[in-house]
Amino acid sequence: MPFFQPKVTPLPSGIDLQGKSAVITGASAGLGLETARQLLTLNLSTLVLAVRNESKGKACMEALLADLDISSKSPTIKILKLDVNDNTSIISFSKTLPQILPVVDILILNAGISRLKHNPSPTGHEESVQVNYLANTLLLATLLPYLTTSASQTGSPTRITWVGSRMHEIMTSFPKKSPLVTHTSILEYLDAKSTISPFSRYADSKLLCAMFMYSLAPRVDPRKIVLNMVCPGMVDTGISDFLPVYWRVLVDLVKAVRARSVEVGGWLIVNAAVVAGEESHGRFLGDKEVLEVSKYIRSEAGREVQENLWDETMVELRKITTLPEELR
Template identity: 60%
Template sequence: MGQSKVTPLPSNLDLAGKTAVVTGASAGMGLETARQLLARNCDTLILAVRNTTKGEACAQELLNNPTIKAKAKCPVVKVLPLDVDRYESVQSFAKCLQKEVPVVNILVLNAGIARLNMERAPTGHERCLQVNYLSNALLLFDLLPNLYSSAEKSGFATRVTWVGSRRHDGGGTFESAPPAPGTSILNRLDSDERSSVTTRYADSKLLCAMFMYALAPRLDSSKIVLNMVCPGMVSTGMSDFLPWYGRVLAGALKVVKGARPVEVGGLLIVNAAVVAGVEGHGRHFSDKEIMEVSEYIRSEAGQAVQKTLWEETLQEMREITSLPAEIS
């Protein structure tokens, strides 16, 4: 069964005077999101990328895009290094961003991975857990003061959109194999025994959703609007890590499911980032619609996992950074 049709963004959407940051911006939906923001007159765009050489080539590609090149005002496109495998890179990026960019109006947390085999990040954590969840949590905590001050300087709430996945909805291995009371949630995802290509990505996205649901009520939504969005199945290079036969199967699935062009994926991210209203604060969007909190997350077992996850995440972050007052 194909995916539903997506309606266009408002024709009068104008981001003149805005500064946006997109992580994982050197390919796929990150690069496309960057292009669409610039096409709607975003003044300054920060491409946060692992490979700065590739990032500079992407910046030039964006500036040479006919739609963007035809604009009366040439936008500023900057490339800053961000390796979400490493905590120290996340913190260096946050410090550099605050130094070079006085106001951030839009932050898109797009960087993410899926992996076939069990891999460890330099932090020692399983890589999907590190890249998809922990590094994004650290980046948010380190940037919160800047995001609040940006709202005060601009007079508008800073928008933060995190790219999630509907695959978190089923509860993953946490529902199929509930953790015993007192079990570490982070250690569970770090475990070689629990790590599986069929669940690793979905479990990491479940943690992202739980963290977003826990963090959002602690934020002042008049200053920071935080949401999450799943753009559905999109034709990107996300499955390139698979062996050839896996890529063939993934390609067939994309045909059967009607995978969307990358332009549609970018459109849905931009919609969540700049079109959706404050009613979307602390909510997960599926396409353009707000999802109900999943049955598993609402359950007693899910709430217990979310509470443990929040406490463990804060404990890990305290060893790395100073948490903002409203969080600690």
């Protein structure tokens, strides 16, 4: 991955989302909020901001509606609580969403965290694994029937874009530590306190996301669901604000030289969700280009981990919800 990121061209002209609806998780800041703004300026009719803090979400809604480029289009914006660190909240969200939004055209899975320290989640898993991976698998498991029905009603596939990271290719601990050699399960390996380097934790969680996307895509009908994953590169957001001061200063210096603006990052997410065609189904987009499956995932060890991860994830999901046909 080059230090200096390539230039990104703006979105093509002529995109009109009139009559379309979208749901964005992690929508109250950074890339989620910027993606919301861009979709609304493209004439999106209905938007659901899925947020942990409803007061903050309402403030974001008011700010968006105060934008003249948005208010002139008279969109409908709704706030729906979603705490991805709480499985009960995820289930409640999945039950409520179809009640307030009968049909959805676009789902953007943007919520995520980056942590150096091992933090336990209330769900019993490590927090990065829960927030970045398991929460999204639970959302997909509980929403798939609704998303498929939406496609039948609109006559067009529902678009799901999951925000991933190319860090899963270059920073993961898996090739060196072989979790299935040292542990009885992949999730056990990731949940353990001392097995993962702080600098691999984020990449490892994003590796799980990519593997799940590659496993799920062949199981859904692309005429009903188009699922892709996109990495917008290094973007100048607050995702590194959790770092200790000495690390944050260094990262901020790198950002000053290398990071893209939030607007450019938003272009790439919107491109994956709206512009990329059915050929992007089951594919990982680096910027706007489809990337080859990572060397590790293609390896024999990687394929074994991917298969085991799918089985383990289904076991976890069955504890919480009834699986749709595509996941059985």
